[in-house]
Amino acid sequence: MMIDDIKVAIIAAVTAVVTTLLTIWAQAGSALFQAFLDRQKRRSEQLRAMERYSAPLLHASYDLQSRIYNIVVNDFLKNLNSPDPDTSNYSLQNTEYLIAQYFGWWEMIRCETQFIELGNWKKTTHLSQSLDEATILWRNAFHLNPGEQRAIGERMVCNAARGREILGYADFLDALAKGVIPYSTRLEKEIQDLPNRKAKDDLVALHAALINILNLLDPKFRRFPAEQRKKI
Numbered sequence: 001m002m003i004d005d006i007k008v009a010i011i012a013a014v015t016a017v018v019t020t021l022l023t024i025w026a027q028a029g030s031a032l033f034q035a036f037l038d039r040q041k042r043r044s045e046q047l048r049a050m051e052r053y054s055a056p057l058l059h060a061s062y063d064l065q066s067r068i069y070n071i072v073v074n075d076f077l078k079n080l081n082s083p084d085p086d087t088s089n090y091s092l093q094n095t096e097y098l099i100a101q102y103f104g105w106w107e108m109i110r111c112e113t114q115f116i117e118l119g120n121w122k123k124t125t126h127l128s129q130s131l132d133e134a135t136i137l138w139r140n141a142f143h144l145n146p147g148e149q150r151a152i153g154e155r156m157v158c159n160a161a162r163g164r165e166i167l168g169y170a171d172f173l174d175a176l177a178k179g180v181i182p183y184s185t186r187l188e189k190e191i192q193d194l195p196n197r198k199a200k201d202d203l204v205a206l207h208a209a210l211i212n213i214l215n216l217l218d219p220k221f222r223r224f225p226a227e228q229r230k231k232i
C-alpha cells in the first residue's frame with residue numbers, strides 16, 4: 001500500500017511539474033507571439049507612413065526638378081518677359097508654387113514623422129542627408145535660409161478631409177493674394193532675378209540633389225522612368 005501511495009505522489013508531483021512547465025511555455029509563447037504581432041503592427045504603420053509622406057514628396061521633387069531643368073536647359077524664365085500677362089504670371093507663380101509645395105511636404109515630414117523608413121537604415125540615412133543637402137542648396141540658389149524655408153512650408157500645410165495636406169495651386173494663389181505666404185515677395189524677386197545673375201551652377205547642384213531624392217524614393221523607377229530624371 002505504501003508503495004502505491006508513493007507512486008501516486010510521484011505521479012502527482014510529475015504532473016504538477018509538467019503542468020507548470022506547459023503553463024510557462026504557453027505564457028512565453030503567447031508573449032513571443034504578441035511581440036511578433038506588435039512588430040508587424042509597427043511595421044505596417046511605418047509602411048503606411050512611408051506611403052503617406054514619401055509618395056507626395058516624390059511627386060513634389062519630380063515636379064520641381066523638371067521646372068529647374070527647364071529653367072537651366074530650356075530658358076523657361078524667358079516667359080517672364082512675355083507680352084501676355086497670363087503667361088508671365090503663370091511662369092512666376094507656378095514656379096513659386098512648385099518650390100513652396102516641396103517645402104510644404106518636407107515640413108510635413110518633419111512635423112509628423114521622424115523619418116521616412118525605406119526598409120534599410122543606410123538608404124534612410126542617405127535620404128535624410130540628401131534632404132539636408134537640398135536645404136543648403138536652396139539657400140545658395142534662392143537666398144532663403146533654412147528657417148525661412150520652413151516658414152513657407154508651414155503656411156503650405158492645411159487641414160483636409162483626409163487629414164493634413166498641402167495647399168493646391170488655386171488655394172495657393174488665394175493665399176498669395178491675401179499675403180499670408182511668408183517671404184513670397186522675396187522669393188518672387190529671386191525667381192525674376194535668376195536670368196540676370198550667375199545662378200546656373202547653384203541650380204544644377206540643386207537639380208542633382210532632387211534627382212538623388214527621386215532615386216532614393218523610387219529606386220526601381222516605378223513612378224518616373226529613368227530617362228525623365230537625368231542630371232543636367
